[in-house]
Amino acid sequence: MTRSPRRAAPDQGRHVPVLLPEVLAALGLDRDGLAVDGTFGAGGYTRGLLQAGPGVQVIAIDRDPTAIAAGQDLVRTAEGRLRLVQGCFGALDTLLAEAGEAGADWIVLDIGVSSMQLDQAQRGFSFRQDGPLDMRMGGDGPSAADLVNGSEEAVLADILYHFGEERRSRAVARAIVEARRRAPIETTAQLAELVAGVVRAEPGSPIHPATRSFQGLRIAVNDELGELVRGLHAAERALRPGGRLAVVTFHSLEDRIVKQFFAARSGRAAQSSRHLPGTEAPPPRSFRLVTKGPVLPSEGETDINPRARSAKLRAAERTEAPPPPTLSAIEALASLPADTRRARR
Incomplete structure (x- = not known):
């Protein structure tokens, strides 16, 4: 578990994306390529991606039509480097294909409700x-x-x-x-x-x-947890070898899904013993971890942006292995139990 360094206070009144420097560092935008912001919101991560280099093109996705409408000024100032797409990030591989793109080099997902949505009564x-x-x-x-x-x-x-x-x-x-x-x-x-x-x-x-x-x-x-599960698998299909995925979560349910997905896809999940008869070979590792544990915001960031208090960043890099089948165990984490009679207080 890593805590990020302190930072200066941002301009007041402007939406502040959580863990932005840490997200950009984890993505490693060191070349020209295509970045995907799967959760555009108020455009905080998209601005960071555009500022990473003049050769970075960005496709930003949001299911909220008001976010897409509000982002048109940023599209104009980006001068051809930004495309906004209305849709769910759980289908980002399909949305990329519809936009004429064969794959992505970097993907960032900021899970949950946006500050903009919370502020609109x-x-x-x-x-x-x-x-x-x-x-x-x-x-x-x-x-x-x-x-x-x-x-x-x-x-x-x-x-x-x-x-x-x-x-x-x-x-x-x-x-x-x-x-x-x-x-x-x-x-x-x-x-x-x-x-x-x-x-x-x-x-x-x-x-x-x-x-x-x-x-x-x-x-x-x-269906936020289901969307997260679909989004992780879609990102796995969309990323080119060497491409990176960074995910910011805000509560334990989301983080557990991301943690277990990355553990399974990087070979860190518990495997059956290779000495037992009849066991299947482990699936190919489609990701290698960039962050060994969650990256947490600094005390300085949480002081100036209380929304960051519970944030966690995890990131991984795509290998050359083909995408394995969908993880049913991860899908189960996003669903209610079939038996609704379970006792509660």
């Missing part, structure tokens, strides 16, 4: 400002309100427990079902107040009691 991601209970990154599909008002109690409890890591998930789900019998739960303030009536705030903690429940719903609405 009408998007319904945050309980700090009242707004419609939406949480959809792409604006399509069922919203958080649909899940809250339409899911069975056991399913809600599973979402909050497994995706939100909320220990009081059963009690919160029960309170939601009781409340929606009287009237639909339609706003972030309604839900936050309801959860706060069930989950006690920890003494001295700045974390709101509804934080974990909101996280769980957001992950479920956007």
Whole structure:
């Protein structure tokens, strides 16, 4: 586990990408080539990639149409070196092919909700400002309100427990079902107040009691863990030999998936003994690790950017081995258990 060095405070009022110098160093942009920012957001990593060298071309992907629209000024200032593509990074290899590219030299993924989305009350991601209970990154599909008002109690409890890591998930789900019998739960303030009536705030903690429940719903609405699993495999298919993948995560569920993916693909995962009869040969190693453990933000970065507190960076370099089959064990980490009867408090 490596902690990055201190850095100067950024300009106030500007979106600050987390661990940007560390991401650029891990990617090793030392030649001309094609970089992919799979999670464009407010464009922080894309700007860093463009500044790495005049021979670096960038394709930036985002599922949020408002992010694509807001990035058009950056496209113009990049003078032909940047293309924005609306879509999910879980299909980035297909999106690259549709853009006429045979592969990529560098890929960066910044997992989770963007600061821009959190700051827009009408998007319904945050309980700090009242707004419609939406949480959809792409604006399509069922919203958080649909899940809250339409899911069975056991399913809600599973979402909050497994995706939100909320220990009081059963009690919160029960309170939601009781409340929606009287009237639909339609706003972030309604839900936050309801959860706060069930989950006690920890003494001295700045974390709101509804934080974990909101996280769980957001992950479920956007299939964020499934998208991460698809994105890791898509990056594996898209990267040229010697190309590098850097992934920044913000909570343990995401980091566990990235850690286990890189461990399996680099040969660090536990293997069956070669002396046992009937065991299969290990798959070819499609990645070699660039970071031996997670790179953490410096204390200076977390002081000026509290969002960075839980960030972890992991990176690996693509080998010449062909992409092995999809890892079913990693896919399982992104799913709810089949048995929704598991006991919780």
